[in-house]
Amino acid sequence: xxxxxxxxxxxxxxxxxxxxxxxxxxxxxxxxxxxxxxxxxxxxxxxxxxxxxxxxxxxxxxxxxxxxxxxxxxxxxxxxxxxxxxxxxxxxxxxxxxxxxxxxxxxxxxxxxxxxxxxxxxxxxxxxxxxxxxxxxxxxxxxxxxxxxxxxxxxxxxxxxxxxxxxxxxxxxxxxxxxxxxxxxxxxxxxxxxxxxxxxxxxxxxxxxxxxxxxxxxxxxxxxxxxx
Numbered sequence: 001x002x003x004x005x006x007x008x009x010x011x012x013x014x015x016x017x018x019x020x021x022x023x024x025x026x027x028x029x030x031x032x033x034x035x036x037x038x039x040x041x042x043x044x045x046x047x048x049x050x051x052x053x054x055x056x057x058x059x060x061x062x063x064x065x066x067x068x069x070x071x072x073x074x075x076x077x078x079x080x081x082x083x084x085x086x087x088x089x090x091x092x093x094x095x096x097x098x099x100x101x102x103x104x105x106x107x108x109x110x111x112x113x114x115x116x117x118x119x120x121x122x123x124x125x126x127x128x129x130x131x132x133x134x135x136x137x138x139x140x141x142x143x144x145x146x147x148x149x150x151x152x153x154x155x156x157x158x159x160x161x162x163x164x165x166x167x168x169x170x171x172x173x174x175x176x177x178x179x180x181x182x183x184x185x186x187x188x189x190x191x192x193x194x195x196x197x198x199x200x201x202x203x204x205x206x207x208x209x210x211x212x213x214x215x216x217x218x219x220x221x222x223x224x225x226x227x228x
Contacts (some may be wrong), residue, residue: 031056033210033213036217037060037184040210047065047066049160050071050152051163053162053165054091067106069105070095070108073164074092075088075112076088076089092107113144119168120168122134123168124193133192136168145175158180158182161185168194168195170196171198173220182219186217190216201220204224206223208221
């Protein structure tokens, strides 16, 4: 079996360097997925992506790709955002100003509706009816998220990255299967709170661990994708 460039680099990145440890201590944990993406983009010849969430990593993506779309799922209710530890619109406003000169960038804002809010109340434990890290009691939030994805024109993108400012990331991954050929998810080591335990991988996707991420990054790659 051929050892791909991606897997070779994965082997030599298992032990974190002092530089990586220092970066984590400086607070750059939020963008510790950059190296894994550099490898993935080169190996799979990725030219376009859609990300759920945005930030410092977006700057790296914009330098490497022809097209980047950032989806921000947020609430305008600042008190609710603080209570649930989800995104309000302030971060997207800052990013819009920061990346306004990037012609290859598109911002897509989506204000969460009650089904997603109710699911967030459950999985965070804030609602008091579900233990933190548990599953939502109702499935209406999946319908809401699926309707959002239907509007995004996902067939335009080679890759989707889930690092959203909500806790329903595993459900977003599930909804991306068969819509996008390559999917990535950040904070993979915190599986329960981000709903990664709910992921049902289809048989026609393979999965790989990314390299160099202290928080964990995981990829699903549709079978038949040619390595460049």
